[in-house]
Amino acid sequence: xxxxxxRPALARAAARRxxxxxxWGAAISLAWVLLMLIVAVSARFxxxxxxxxxxxxxxxxxxIWLEGGNWRHPLGSDDLGRDVYSRLVYSIRxxxxxAIIGTMIxxxxxxxxGFFAAHFGRLVDEAVVMAIDYQAALPFMILALAVVAFFxxxxxLFVAVVGVYGWERYARITRGMxxxxxxxGYAVALKVLGAGPxxxxxRHILPNIxxxxxxxxTLTFPHVILLETSLSFLGLGVxxxxxxxxxxxxxxxxxxxxxxxxxxxxxxAIFMTxxxxxxxxxxxxxxxxxxLRE
Amino acid sequence: xxxxxxxxxxxxxxLTVVLLVTTVFIVLRLTGDPAVALLGMEAEHEVxxxxxxxxxxxxxxxxxxxxFIGEIANGHFGRSYLDRRDALTTVxxxxxxxxxxxxxxxxxxxxxxxxxxxxxxxxxxxxLDRGIMTLAxxxxxxxxxxxxxLLILLLSVTxxxxxxxxxxxxxxxxxxxxxxxxxxxxxxxxxxxxxMLQVLSQPYMRTALAxxxxxxxxxxxxxxxxxxxxxxxIGGFFVGSMIAGAVITESIFAWPGVGRLFVTAVAQRDLxxxxxxxxxxxxxxVVTNLTVDLLYGWLDPRIGALLAKRMKGTDR
Numbered sequence: 186x187x188x189x190x191x192r193p194a195l196a197r198a199a200a201r202r203x204x205x206x207x208x209w210g211a212a213i214s215l216a217w218v219l220l221m222l223i224v225a226v227s228a229r230f231x232x233x234x235x236x237x238x239x240x241x242x243x244x245x246x247x248x249i250w251l252e253g254g255n256w257r258h259p260l261g262s263d264d265l266g267r268d269v270y271s272r273l274v275y276s277i278r279x280x281x282x283x284a285i286i287g288t289m290i291x292x293x294x295x296x297x298x299g300f301f302a303a304h305f306g307r308l309v310d311e312a313v314v315m316a317i318d319y320q321a322a323l324p325f326m327i328l329a330l331a332v333v334a335f336f337x338x339x340x341x342l343f344v345a346v347v348g349v350y351g352w353e354r355y356a357r358i359t360r361g362m363x364x365x366x367x368x369x370g371y372a373v374a375l376k377v378l379g380a381g382p383x384x385x386x387x388r389h390i391l392p393n394i395x396x397x398x399x400x401x402x403t404l405t406f407p408h409v410i411l412l413e414t415s416l417s418f419l420g421l422g423v424x425x426x427x428x429x430x431x432x433x434x435x436x437x438x439x440x441x442x443x444x445x446x447x448x449x450x451x452x453x454a455i456f457m458t459x460x461x462x463x464x465x466x467x468x469x470x471x472x473x474x475x476x477l478r479e
Numbered sequence: 480x481x482x483x484x485x486x487x488x489x490x491x492x493x494l495t496v497v498l499l500v501t502t503v504f505i506v507l508r509l510t511g512d513p514a515v516a517l518l519g520m521e522a523e524h525e526v527x528x529x530x531x532x533x534x535x536x537x538x539x540x541x542x543x544x545x546x547f548i549g550e551i552a553n554g555h556f557g558r559s560y561l562d563r564r565d566a567l568t569t570v571x572x573x574x575x576x577x578x579x580x581x582x583x584x585x586x587x588x589x590x591x592x593x594x595x596x597x598x599x600x601x602x603x604x605x606x607l608d609r610g611i612m613t614l615a616x617x618x619x620x621x622x623x624x625x626x627x628x629l630l631i632l633l634l635s636v637t638x639x640x641x642x643x644x645x646x647x648x649x650x651x652x653x654x655x656x657x658x659x660x661x662x663x664x665x666x667x668x669x670x671x672x673x674x675m676l677q678v679l680s681q682p683y684m685r686t687a688l689a690x691x692x693x694x695x696x697x698x699x700x701x702x703x704x705x706x707x708x709x710x711x712x713i714g715g716f717f718v719g720s721m722i723a724g725a726v727i728t729e730s731i732f733a734w735p736g737v738g739r740l741f742v743t744a745v746a747q748r749d750l751x752x753x754x755x756x757x758x759x760x761x762x763x764x765v766v767t768n769l770t771v772d773l774l775y776g777w778l779d780p781r782i783g784a785l786l787a788k789r790m791k792g793t794d795r
Contacts, residue, residue, distance in 0.1 A: 315494070321715075322495050322764045323757075326723035330745050331506060331753055411622050415727055418624045419742055434624060438731075441632050449632070452625040459620040467616075 240266030290348025299359025596671025618665030
């Protein structure tokens with residue numbers, strides 16, 4: 186496109202603008218994320234079979250668009266005759282829930298520690314900063330693998346470990362922005378008026394830094410999904426008979442030669458979801474806090 | 480960088496290593512009885528006691544901790560529970576293979592990612608930029624194991640071009656390197672682009688153009704060297720992400736490196752091996768981060784001054 190057509194092009198783009206200033210990419214991504222959330226919530230109604238219902242006579246059936254596929258198993262069946270579509274739906278539920286809960290835990294821990302560091306200062310601050318540096322110094326996956334394997338493989342523990350991921354990012358942002366906020370007029374005024382630290386931080390400072398934290402949340406979410414699915418893929422995360430997108434790919438990997446759909450369907454679900462959240466997160470970052478973007 | 484800042488950085492790094500050793504001790508020693516894990520719940524009491532004594536886990540926790548520190552200081556990380564070989568040796572003999580994978584990945588990621596990022600910045604807002612950034616986001620979001628599965632499906636299973644597992648020839652390197660490099664390339668492309676965009680908007684670029692320097696020359700002489708500085712800062716992040724990537728990639732492609740050893744050791748609860756690998760990963764990260772910090776301060780003296788100011792406790 187030559188430079189002379191740039192302005193009319195911009196004007197046209199402005200004319201067909203989407204609500205909330207959404208870009209098309211962000212809108213489609215948001216739609217996909219919402220779809221995944223709906224699937225996660227209503228997995229029970231969407232699934233055709235139970236995720237562990239075995240049908241040994243209908244093993245390794247191809248999806249409907251391939252020769253020999255039929256509507257009994259729209260996305261084919263796996264080595265035990267379990268319906269890939271139903272398993273996919275339940276796996277999306279597990280992975281999305283683990284990721285959401287995990288992200289929330291990290292956000293709450295990180296934000297609280299950030300507040301503590303900023304409020305108490307001195308030794309508490311030093312300790313939190315040290316912990317942040319320390320966490321950032323160790324590849325989280327190594328840590329998670331060790332913890333999960335050594336404490337055993339309960340789902341709760343796994344969620345907790347996944348939840349710890351990324352806390353240091355929230356802590357860093359919260360601490361920095363709270364320190365800045367504490368020096369501003371409104372915080373000083375509130376203190377003078379006698380507001381307690383809890384009220385000051387939660388009712389007044391938190392809303393002011395919520396934008397940055399939301400951006401951090403959306404940008405961390407894909408990483409949490411990747412962490413959960415990667416560990417489950419290695420067989421060290423969500424354990425069978427529970428199913429998650431990662432362990433579906435892990436088991437499907439042995440059948441790439443004969444039944445590639447077992448692995449490819451969940452793999453695509455992971456990719457689309459992380460991609461959608463990332464695109465939406467980038468858009469949100471631009472919208473809420475242009476300075477945060479690297 | 481002022482000397483005081485350097486000293487503080489080195490001390491911080493040392494403290495991190497000590498913390499790391501302590502965490503490893505806590506996590507690995509207090510999480511269950513290795514004797515039971517090895518022999519099973521049904522084992523005879525005397526046999527269990529005997530094994531506990533052998534492994535040194537029958538003493539009190541503080542005693543174990545002191546013994547642990549002493550052993551590590553002397554380079555003794557214990558023997559593998561499974562084959563009784565020295566854990567450090569077992570891990571170290573696999574390090575070259577993992578480093579080889581990482582080294583090639585790094586070269587590939589830098590050689591592709593940086594030019595892509597620079598082109599995207601130079602054609603900012605044009606289709607080339609959008610195309611590169613779309614690819615970068617996609618590459619960033621594709622998990623390593625998904626890339627690996629797709630590669631195996633296409634290149635090994637369907638077309639039979641490359642081996643999907645093993646180690647030895649150059650052919651064995653192709654799939655693992657593509658798997659690992661995709662993510663890193665995407666990160667570099669993205670980061671280079673934003674660093675470059677920042678540099679391009681600096682006043683000195685305007686000055687260079689205003690004094691009549693042709694655009695290509697201004698980019699080559701002024702923009703590129705200044706873009707290189709912020710790139711140094713993601714060195715630590717880069718090493719960390721490659722370590723995580725190696726764990727997945729080596730497991731999938733049966734690459735006999737440290738990452739695969741880690742996964743098998745974790746699955747079999749082989750504590751000494753896991754300890755060595757965690758510490759190795761942690762120390763590599765600490766050393767990388769320290770190097771990055773010092774290098775950054777040396778490359779850009781403004782940073783050193785800023786850090787010195789921060790140390791006085793004014794800024795975050």
